[in-house]
Amino acid sequence: MLTQRLLLSDRGGMIVLGLVLATMILVPICNLLVPETSALHISTFTVTLLGKFLCYALLALSVDLIWGYCGILSLGHGAFFALGGYAMGMYLMRQIGPRGQYGDPILPDFMVFLNWKELPWYWQGFDMFWFALLMIIVVPGILAFVFGWLAFRSRVTGVYFSIITQALTYALLLAFFRNEMGFGGNNGLTDFKDILGFPIAASGTRISLFLASGFMLILAYIACRYIVTSRMGKVIVSIRDAETRTRFCGYKVESYKLWLFVFSAILAGIAGALYVPQVGIINPGEFSPLNSIELVVWVATGGRGTLFGAIVGAFTVNYGKTVFTSYSPETWLFALGALFVIVTLVLPKGLVGLFNRTKKAASKQNPGNPPPGNPAPATAPSVTPNMGTSTENFISAETPVIAAVKEPV
Amino acid sequence: MNIFSHKRYSMGQKDPNFGAPLDTTHRTILYVEGVTVSFDGFRALNNLNLYIDEGELRCIIGPNGAGKTTMMDVITGKTKPDEGSVYFGQQINLLELSEHQIARGGIGRKFQKPTIFEALSVYENLELATAADKRVWWTLSQQLNSAQKYRIDEVLLQIGLAEHRYKNAGSLSHGQKQWLEIGMLLMQNPRVLLVDEPVAGMTGEETEKTAELLLSLAGEHSVIVVEHDMKFVRSIARKVTVLHQGSVLTEGTMDQVQNDPKVIEVYLGE
Numbered sequence: 001m002l003t004q005r006l007l008l009s010d011r012g013g014m015i016v017l018g019l020v021l022a023t024m025i026l027v028p029i030c031n032l033l034v035p036e037t038s039a040l041h042i043s044t045f046t047v048t049l050l051g052k053f054l055c056y057a058l059l060a061l062s063v064d065l066i067w068g069y070c071g072i073l074s075l076g077h078g079a080f081f082a083l084g085g086y087a088m089g090m091y092l093m094r095q096i097g098p099r100g101q102y103g104d105p106i107l108p109d110f111m112v113f114l115n116w117k118e119l120p121w122y123w124q125g126f127d128m129f130w131f132a133l134l135m136i137i138v139v140p141g142i143l144a145f146v147f148g149w150l151a152f153r154s155r156v157t158g159v160y161f162s163i164i165t166q167a168l169t170y171a172l173l174l175a176f177f178r179n180e181m182g183f184g185g186n187n188g189l190t191d192f193k194d195i196l197g198f199p200i201a202a203s204g205t206r207i208s209l210f211l212a213s214g215f216m217l218i219l220a221y222i223a224c225r226y227i228v229t230s231r232m233g234k235v236i237v238s239i240r241d242a243e244t245r246t247r248f249c250g251y252k253v254e255s256y257k258l259w260l261f262v263f264s265a266i267l268a269g270i271a272g273a274l275y276v277p278q279v280g281i282i283n284p285g286e287f288s289p290l291n292s293i294e295l296v297v298w299v300a301t302g303g304r305g306t307l308f309g310a311i312v313g314a315f316t317v318n319y320g321k322t323v324f325t326s327y328s329p330e331t332w333l334f335a336l337g338a339l340f341v342i343v344t345l346v347l348p349k350g351l352v353g354l355f356n357r358t359k360k361a362a363s364k365q366n367p368g369n370p371p372p373g374n375p376a377p378a379t380a381p382s383v384t385p386n387m388g389t390s391t392e393n394f395i396s397a398e399t400p401v402i403a404a405v406k407e408p409v
Numbered sequence: 410m411n412i413f414s415h416k417r418y419s420m421g422q423k424d425p426n427f428g429a430p431l432d433t434t435h436r437t438i439l440y441v442e443g444v445t446v447s448f449d450g451f452r453a454l455n456n457l458n459l460y461i462d463e464g465e466l467r468c469i470i471g472p473n474g475a476g477k478t479t480m481m482d483v484i485t486g487k488t489k490p491d492e493g494s495v496y497f498g499q500q501i502n503l504l505e506l507s508e509h510q511i512a513r514g515g516i517g518r519k520f521q522k523p524t525i526f527e528a529l530s531v532y533e534n535l536e537l538a539t540a541a542d543k544r545v546w547w548t549l550s551q552q553l554n555s556a557q558k559y560r561i562d563e564v565l566l567q568i569g570l571a572e573h574r575y576k577n578a579g580s581l582s583h584g585q586k587q588w589l590e591i592g593m594l595l596m597q598n599p600r601v602l603l604v605d606e607p608v609a610g611m612t613g614e615e616t617e618k619t620a621e622l623l624l625s626l627a628g629e630h631s632v633i634v635v636e637h638d639m640k641f642v643r644s645i646a647r648k649v650t651v652l653h654q655g656s657v658l659t660e661g662t663m664d665q666v667q668n669d670p671k672v673i674e675v676y677l678g679e
Contacts, residue, residue: 246537
């Protein structure tokens with residue numbers, strides 16, 4: 001029953017997850033087993049690129065959960081992504097050990113360069129992988145909790161909330177630029193050597209990271225489906241549509257928003273952590289407000305409020321970006337802007353809505369459903385409020401013909 | 410609207426003990442005493458005193474700006490008054506509670522404009538309103554039990570929407586939306602129902618049905634109806650309270666009220 005609820009009833013999601021799974025099976029085969037001379041060979045570069053897209057898709061999913069379902073438009077989700085990325089980056093830095101330029105056994109190169117004598121307290125523990133994993137979840141989670149607690153409790157909503165999330169990511173951008181912060185300043189963290197003992201640039205490692213990203217995406221998708229199909233999911237949609245009513249139904253709206261926001265931030269952090277070892281660098285640029293806005297464009301393009309639409313959007317826009325920037329990098333931002341305008345004007349439900357529209361048009365030719373908005377007055381002739389005392393009325397609304405026949409009785 | 414003007418509510422507030430039977434030894438379920446609310450110097454409520462009995466159907470009328478909606482805001486926790494006290498039964502001080510706690514405790518409110526969850530079906534609307542544990546972690550795994558399902562069926566019949574149970578709430582007619590909202594209040598097993606302009610924009614037939622629905626609810630619940638439509642008020646009213654400039658002008662039966670020279674002056678003087 002749970003599979004029915006989570007997956008089978010969600011056709012679009014099944015298709016998208018199926019494609020992700022198929023890629024996860026085919027790409028490693030084409031990369032590792034097919035010889036390089038063959039036309040079917042996929043280069044390690046492409047594997048990394050696809051792995052990156054999977055991380056973006058996970059990030060987009062996290063935004064769709066709060067924006068599409070709860071109506072909270074966060075324009076600072078890149079911040080959680082970057083924090084997860086930094087946590088992973090710190091682990092990777094500690095793995096370099098004495099192999100750095102300056103050969104210090106413990107201090108990363110940039111600290112030696114700054115003449116630091118010992119490791120700052122917040123770098124402690126990052127030599128252990130489990131600790132880094134914990135921080136990837138805890139750091140974005142706590143930031144989201146504190147930030148959300150303050151914002152939702154003061155009932156900051158709508159565009160005001162968007163603006164302060166934007167300010168949040170910008171503030172972090174400026175902070176991480178500073179050398180004294182101890183996160184590598186402008187250059188960020190890079191020159192990674194290996195992860196869990198495996199060389200980070202090797203094909204095998206890249207494939208594993210790619211698979212891990214795909215696996216996380218599927219897992220996160222199922223978790224999100226679980227949330228949105230539960231009663232909590234209905235409460236969340238209610239908050240989006242009629243917040244006051246939800247409150248007067250006895251729900252503590254602030255708590256719902258807060259926990260959803262924290263969960264979403266954790267997903268974004270995990271996406272960042274998977275992203276960093278694949279691209280090999282994390283720098284304050286990831287906190288750039290522009291990144292967070294672009295991310296919202298992916299979700300809008302794919303179609304918000306569907307979960308799988310976010311994945312479709314992340315892949316489409318980023319593929320477009322890859323193609324565009326290799327031909328004419330100057331025009332990409334114009335194309336992105338145009339895309340956003342077109343999607344908003346022509347496809348308010350995104351690419352996914354386009355498919356649904358064609359599907360609906362097909363089912364319209366098939367009669368049988370009563371027209372929407374038909375109040376079926378034939379079955380409600382009584383003036384008493386208890387007008388539906390017979391259980392037959394349950395059926396009659398679905399079949400107006402029967403109702404009309406019954407009317408004289 | 411200034412977003413920072415909202416009162417801050419602590420997130421750690423404890424729910425009062427609503428499980429215990431409500432203490433209504435003096436038959437009064439709701440005490441509103443000496444309540445004053447000012448907005449930028451304008452007194453929306455001015456030393457308002459109002460007592461509602463258990464099971465009573467009370468109509469509240471008054472010209473625009475008399476403070477009817479503000480009064481509902483105070484009772485349901487949306488607005489905190491500058492002065493005065495509001496008690497639910499003898500024991501529960503409503504001014505210490507936030508909206509969701511008051512709603513859980515048994516005071517339901519219908520808004521002037523029908524507010525329902527348009528994206529969900531009629532059934533799901535009632536499901537969400539069902540009295541149950543409404544904390545975040547519980548709703549993640551909660552399912553309706555058979556008693557709750559039975560209650561939803563009951564309410565669907567009561568509000569006359571049984572045949573529309575799977576319909577999208579957004580596609581209901583205006584009158585049906587109003588009934589659905591009343592149904593959502595009923596799902597919370599309320600002791601007091603606050604109903605703000607239930608028949609605005611309704612057809613004659615719908616108005617009549619609404620009147621019967623509200624009359625059938627009184628007795629089991631205390632019902633407070635705020636309405637402009639005098640014909641409607643006459644058809645349901647037993648006791649009428651007239652508000653004027655934020656305080657009670659007069660109280661009595663519809664005939665008494667209509668013949669009261671103060672009331673005539675207020676209404677004709679407009």
